[in-house]
Amino acid sequence: MLPETPVTPGSPASDPARLLARLISIDSVNPDLVPGGAGESVIADFCGAWLAARGFEIHRLEKRPGRPSLVAIARGTGGGQSLMLNGHLDTVGLTDYDGDPLDPQIRDGRMYGRGTFDMKAGIAAMMVAAARTTAHGPLRGDVILACVADEEYSSSGTEEVLEAFTADAAIVTEPSHLDVTLAHKGFAWFDVDIEGRAAHGSRPDLGVDAIAKTGHLLVALENLGARLAQGPAHPLLGTGTVHASVIHGGEEPSTYPAHCRTTLERRTVPGEDADSVERELAAMLDHLTATVPDFRYRLTRGLHREPFEADPDAAIVRTLTRHAEQALGHPPVVRAEPYWTDCALLDRAGIPCLLFGVDGEGAHAATEYVDLASLDRLTDILTATIADFCS
Template sequence: MPPEPPDTDPGRLLAELIAIDSVNPDLVPGGGGEAAIAGFCGAWLAARGFEVHRLEKRPGRPSLVAVARGTGGGRSLILNGHLDTVSLADYDGDPLDPCIRDGRMYGRGAFDMKGGIAAMMVAAARATAHGPLRGDVILACVADEEHASSGTEEVLESFTADAAVVTEPSHLEVTLAHKGFAWFDVEIEGRAAHGSRPELGIDAIAKAGHFLVALEELAQRLAQGPAHPLLGTGTVHASVIRGGEEPSTYPAHCRITLERRTVPGESADSVERELTAVLDRLAATVPDFHYRLARGLHREPFAADPEALIVRTLARHAEQTLGHPPAVRAEAFWTDCALLDRAGIPCLLFGVDGAGAHAATEYVDLASLDRVTDILTATIADFCS
C-alpha cells in the first residue's frame, strides 16, 4: 500500500501542532492561548473543503468548528478535542520542538491532546476526500478544556449532532465513563486575639482540625460504600488550607479548599448536602465551631450507554483494525464528554497511546496515532453514511 501523501499524514500534522504554543493562559499568565493554533487548524481544514467557524466569546480564546456538510438524510457526528495545553516551564527539553525517538513523538501536548486533534482532523479529511457523506461531519477544536471548558460550552450553544467522539488519549481503549468533580471552600470562623489572651481568642486553625479529621472519615466511608462498576467510588480530599496572620495572634479565619470526585448518581447538590451534614454535626458537638460553606467549580460525571450506535460503530471498527475487541474502560479524570452528554449527544472517548500528560516528558506512540486515525476514518464514513 503506498504511503499517505504528506497532507494526510497524522504524524506530520502532529509535529506542526506541537510546534505552536497553545498554553492555557488561565493556568499560566501570559500563556500562548488558542489563537495561533486555531488559525492554523482553520487554514488546514479550509484548504480541504471544510466550512470553518471561529467562535470567540472570550477575546483571544477562540474555538474552531469545521463542518463538512452532508448531502442529507445521514447521521451527523462531532469529533471533539482541545487545543490548549498546560505549562511549558517544567518540560524536560524544548517543549515546542517535536522529536521522534523509538517510534514516539515527544513534545508538550503530544499526548494531551494534540495527537487526538491530528488524528481527528486527518480522519475527517480522508473520510470526506471523495465527496460529501450523507450526514454532517463536525470537528470541534476547542479552547480551555484544561481549566474550565468554556470552549465546548460555547460550541454547544450553536452546534449539535447525533453523536460525538472525544479524542482524548485512551490508549486505544474505548472509554465509556469518567468521574466528575466539585470544589468547595469551607471557612472556619474563629476570633482574633493576642496570643497572651486565650480567654478572648478562638483558634480557627485548631477548629479546622476537627473538620479535617471528619473529612478523612468521610473519605473512608466513601471508599467502603457502593461502587460504580467501571469507576469505583467517589473520593474527597483537602487541597489547600490557608489561615493565620502571625505567631502572636489567634487566627480568626481558616479556609480549606477541598475536591470531591463524583461518580454517576452523585452531583454538586448531593455533595453539598453531604458536607453540610458533616459540618452541622461538628457545630453541634465542638464548642465555638462556626463555618461557612461555598460551592466552587463543579462538573458532572459521565457514563455512556454501551449499546449506543456510536459506541457499537467505533468498537466494531476498532476490532477490525486492532485484530481484537478493544478494552472497555473508565477514566478517573474529567473530560468534555460530560458536557456533550448533558446536551443530549451520545458520546464516548477514544484516543492514542502514550504517556506524560502534564509531566516533564510527554510523548505519543506513533503507531497508535496511525491506528486511531484509521479507526476514526472508518467510523466517520460508516456512521455518517
C-alpha cells in the first residue's frame, strides 16, 4: 500500500479537494444519532465565512439551538431562473471509523475520512461551483446554497429552509457515482405493541406470553415482505420492503412478559405512503387477532417520509444531463436509490429537483472515501449547470 499523504489545509475557490479536507476536519456528528455529538454549529460557521468572503448573502437558520442550517445566496440581476443546491452538513458517528475520521488522507486518488462520501464532497463541490460561476459578476437568476442540518436523522434542516426559501429548481448533491438519480424510496416507521398478561413463570394458566405472540407478528412480516417482492414493481426502484428493526420485551426470567414492542420499517415506492402502509399493517394485524388466541396489539405510526420521483423532462434534469454528458463523454446512467434523501421534501414543496453527486464508497461504514477525479468532474458539471440554468 502506498504511504498516506496528508492533505494540506486551505480552501481556495478553485480547488474542491482542499475545501473538502477542511470540511472533513470539522466534527459535525448528528447529536440525534450520537448523544453528545458536535452538531453543525462549527461547520456552519466555517461555510458561512467561506461563502461571505466570496460575496454571498448569508442566512443562518437555527430553530433548534445548536442545529443551524445555512442559506447562502448570490442574487441575480433579474429575469433568470433561480437554482438551489442542497447538501447536508451532518455525519454519522466517528467511534466505529477505522483510523482518525477527522484527519483526511489521500491514497491512490481517493480521499479518506468520515463524510468524504456522505456527503461533504457534495458540499465542497457545490460551494466551489457556485463561487466559480459568480466570481465575475452575477447571473440573471439567484444561486442559492442550502447547507442543511440533520439529514441523517429527520431532515429538520431542509424543512426549516423550505419554510423561508424556494427556487425554480434544485440539485441535491448526495453521492450518486456521477449517475443522474431521478427517484428514491421513502420510509415509514411503526411501533407494534403486543399485549400479554404478566404471571409467575410457574403459572402458564394465568400468563399470556407477549414475546411468543410477537413471534406470530414476525412470521407475518416475513410473509408480507415476500408478497411485496412478488408484487408490481416500480421501473427504477422495484418493490417496497418491510423488516423488523428493534424488539423490546420482558422483565425477568421467571415472569411471563406482559408487553413486547417491535419497531418496524416499511420502505415505500411512488404510489405508496404512510396511510396505505398503515392500512396494510392493520389488515395483517387484524388477521392475527382473528386467528391467534389472545393476540392483542396497538399500532403506532412514527417518522415517515415520502418517496421521490422526478420528471425526466424537467428543465433542470435536461440541463444537468446535457452538461454531464459533455463532461463524461457519454450519456450519464439514469437510476434510482433505495435510500431516502431531501429530494422528497424539495419535490413536495413544488421545486423540481434531482440528485447528482460523487463516486466513492463507505457511507456510514468503517472506511469511507471519495474518488477525487469524480469530485472534480462533479464540480465542473455543477459549474456549467448553474451558469446555463441561471442565465
